[in-house]
Amino acid sequence: MNIVNLKLGLLRTNCFIVYNESSTCWIIDPGDEFSKIETELNKFELTPTKILLTHGHFDHIEAINDIKNKYPTVKVFIHKNDIPFLTNNETWEMYLGRPLKSTAYDELLLDNQLLEGDNLQTKVIHTPGHSPGSVCFLFDNTILFSGDTVFACGSIGRTDLWKSSFADMRSSLKRIFSFVDNLIIYPGHGANTTLNDEREYRL
Ligand SMILES: [Zn+2]
Ligand SMILES: [Zn+2]
Numbered sequence: 001m002n003i004v005n006l007k008l009g010l011l012r013t014n015c016f017i018v019y020n021e022s023s024t025c026w027i028i029d030p031g032d033e034f035s036k037i038e039t040e041l042n043k044f045e046l047t048p049t050k051i052l053l054t055h056g057h058f059d060h061i062e063a064i065n066d067i068k069n070k071y072p073t074v075k076v077f078i079h080k081n082d083i084p085f086l087t088n089n090e091t092w093e094m095y096l097g098r099p100l101k102s103t104a105y106d107e108l109l110l111d112n113q114l115l116e117g118d119n120l121q122t123k124v125i126h127t128p129g130h131s132p133g134s135v136c137f138l139f140d141n142t143i144l145f146s147g148d149t150v151f152a153c154g155s156i157g158r159t160d161l162w163k164s165s166f167a168d169m170r171s172s173l174k175r176i177f178s179f180v181d182n183l184i185i186y187p188g189h190g191a192n193t194t195l196n197d198e199r200e201y202r203l
Contacts (some may be wrong), residue, residue, distance in 0.1 A: 001120065001139060003186070004040050008032045008066025010096075011059040014073070016189055020136060026050040027067065027074075028145050029188060031059045034066035049069060049118055052109075053078040054147025054188055055134040056085030057161075058092045064103045075106040079126060082133025082161070088106040091162050109135055119140065127176065130157030136176065144195075145186045150176060152185075152193035154201025170188055177202070 003159055004017040009032030019025035025046040028035055041048065048071055051064060059115040064076055078086070086132070089100040092191055107185040111126035130148045134157070137145040148157035151170055156173065183195035 001141075001143070002038075004044070006033075007044075008036060008038050008077045009062060009188065010058055013059040014186065015044065015063075015143065016046075016186060017041065018120060018139070019044070020174070021051075022119045023047060024049045024118040026052055026076065026118065026120055029054055029060040029141055029147070030063035032062040034070075035062040036038045037063055037067065038070065050074065052115070052117070052122070052137055053082070054136065054145060055079075056082035057131065057148070058089070058096070058100055060147070060188065061086065061103050062100070065101055068104075077107050077109050078105045078133050079109045079124075079133030081128065082131050085131065085133075091149045095101070109133075111135075125175070127172035129159055129165055129172045131161070131201075132163050132165070132168070134172070138179075141180060142177070142182065143184050143186065144179070146176070146188065148188040149173070150185055150193075150198060151187045151189060152191045152198075154198065155190075157171040157188075177188075194202075 006015045008015050013031035016028040027048050037089045053100045105177045109124045113124040123138040127149045159169045186192045
């Protein structure tokens with residue numbers, strides 16, 4: 001599987017374009033700056049079919065409307081518990097000092113659901129805590145896109161935000177840390193890491 005990593009927007013949110021011997025691809029967390037995403041899609045001659053959201057916070061979703069304008073058949077996937085973030089933008093607007101557009105979604109993600117197509121397959125792991133609809137995407141049992149749940153160097157996502165829950169975060173982390181040792185983790189912000197390295201921070 002090929003992974004293209006872009007750091008987009010105000011919070012340098014990680015966006016990932018994934019593809020595997022195909023001219024079609026999936027985009028995880030297109031946070032902002034559509035032009036940068038478009039440049040990569042053109043460079044590798046890729047057409048996106050799915051947009052997978054680890055959660056609905058503004059810094060992970062702001063390029064969706066532009067992607068849908070250019071590629072109208074692309075489908076946006078989100079967990080139902082994070083739908084409120086796609087339209088209820090008041091909190092973020094106060095924080096950013098600018099208006100945010102609402103974003104539409106197409107399909108809902110379910111815990112343990114398998115998504116297939118375009119020579120790709122992923123399993124959805126519902127990991128509430130940072131937000132109630134946070135999910136991780138597990139590819140080939142070796143690569144985990146962890147959104148804002150787990151970061152490198154022992155860090156985890158904030159649980160002091162609207163609809164966050166520290167108790168849920170604890171259970172979600174317990175679940176992730178039960179996965180295989182050699183798992184490579186690509187977080188929503190910062191560098192990638194491995195589950196093994198992250199375990200050491202928690203000894
Ligand atoms: Zn977030
Ligand atoms: Zn984020």
